[in-house]
Amino acid sequence: MKKLVEYIPLAFVFMFMACDNKAKTENAATAESDNMIFAKGEKITNDNFTGTAWLNSLVQADSINQNAVGSVTFEPGTRTKWHAHPAGQIILALDGVGYYQEKGSPKIIVKKGDVVKCPANIPHWHGASEDTKFVQIAITGREKGETAWLETVTDEEYHGKP
Amino acid sequence: MKKLVEYIPLAFVFMFMACDNKAKTENAATAESDNMIFAKGEKITNDNFTGTAWLNSLVQADSINQNAVGSVTFEPGTRTKWHAHPAGQIILALDGVGYYQEKGSPKIIVKKGDVVKCPANIPHWHGASEDTKFVQIAITGREKGETAWLETVTDEEYHGKP
Numbered sequence: 001m002k003k004l005v006e007y008i009p010l011a012f013v014f015m016f017m018a019c020d021n022k023a024k025t026e027n028a029a030t031a032e033s034d035n036m037i038f039a040k041g042e043k044i045t046n047d048n049f050t051g052t053a054w055l056n057s058l059v060q061a062d063s064i065n066q067n068a069v070g071s072v073t074f075e076p077g078t079r080t081k082w083h084a085h086p087a088g089q090i091i092l093a094l095d096g097v098g099y100y101q102e103k104g105s106p107k108i109i110v111k112k113g114d115v116v117k118c119p120a121n122i123p124h125w126h127g128a129s130e131d132t133k134f135v136q137i138a139i140t141g142r143e144k145g146e147t148a149w150l151e152t153v154t155d156e157e158y159h160g161k162p
Numbered sequence: 163m164k165k166l167v168e169y170i171p172l173a174f175v176f177m178f179m180a181c182d183n184k185a186k187t188e189n190a191a192t193a194e195s196d197n198m199i200f201a202k203g204e205k206i207t208n209d210n211f212t213g214t215a216w217l218n219s220l221v222q223a224d225s226i227n228q229n230a231v232g233s234v235t236f237e238p239g240t241r242t243k244w245h246a247h248p249a250g251q252i253i254l255a256l257d258g259v260g261y262y263q264e265k266g267s268p269k270i271i272v273k274k275g276d277v278v279k280c281p282a283n284i285p286h287w288h289g290a291s292e293d294t295k296f297v298q299i300a301i302t303g304r305e306k307g308e309t310a311w312l313e314t315v316t317d318e319e320y321h322g323k324p
């Protein structure tokens with residue numbers, strides 16, 4: 001029995017090593033899940049959104065390229081007003097779960113990896129789902145003018161059946 | 163001493179639990195790092211690339227939107243030929259470490275979260291660094307025609323000082 005007792009300190013050393021590695025790995029995993037590709041940018045302060053959203057303006061439209069590109073982070077429950085883009089828009093869903101709806105069509109659920117092509121001048125809205133944030137890249141052609149902002153998305157519209 | 167000996171089986175149970183959790187966490191971390199937002203798509207088989215690259219064509223240019231959007235994954239050492247876009251291109255770096263070079267300028271290092279705006283008709287190339295893959299979203303206007311493919315990027319050009 002004495003021989004086995006001699007292993008007790010060694011056993012505790014192994015326990016400590018295992019736990020220590022586990023803690024490091026968990027920290028790395030947490031950092032990874034928080035580590036978005038693009039920073040969430042500045043809080044949007046205009047009244048074109050219901051709720052809290054953040055914009056990181058990645059590319060300004062200019063004479064070199066007529067597209068504006070931005071990363072938008074919608075906190076849960078947050079959505080845009082109804083609006084329309086004179087040259088349309090492409091949405092790339094980077095993270096979370098969101099909604100997208102065109103006037104006259106049911107809202108659709110948009111998840112990480114989904115792509116939406118929104119035609120020119122079609123009123124629509126997008127945003128996060130009730131319980132999960134939504135992160136999107138928006139690619140918006142500015143060659144035909146600025147976004148036309150329309151009415152607020154009502155709670156009834158927002159919570160409508162997908 | 164007998165009392166301490168009684169803890170030996172318990173110590174081994176804790177060791178096993180700690181190691182088991184560690185293994186699970188490491189697997190999750192590996193899955194997370196492999197879990198790209200967009201699938202890498204199809205292996206590119208044309209001769210416009212040196213090395214191995216993959217294309218996931220997310221958006222085709224059409225009458226609704228004149229931009230094509232694709233996710234390209236370059237394996238380490240892989241690069242495009244020199245080429246030029248009649249309406250320019252926007253590159254969003256999603257993962258890894260890559261290179262971008264315009265004719266007459268030094269190559270630059272492009273990393274996860276970086277954005278490059280490539281002017282119209284400027285010959286350039288892009289690709290992965292020697293040791294690390296590179297994943298990018300390319301936004302390419304098709305309204306002025308297709309990409310003009312030029313000469314191969316030599317090893318000297320590829321390995322040039324950033």
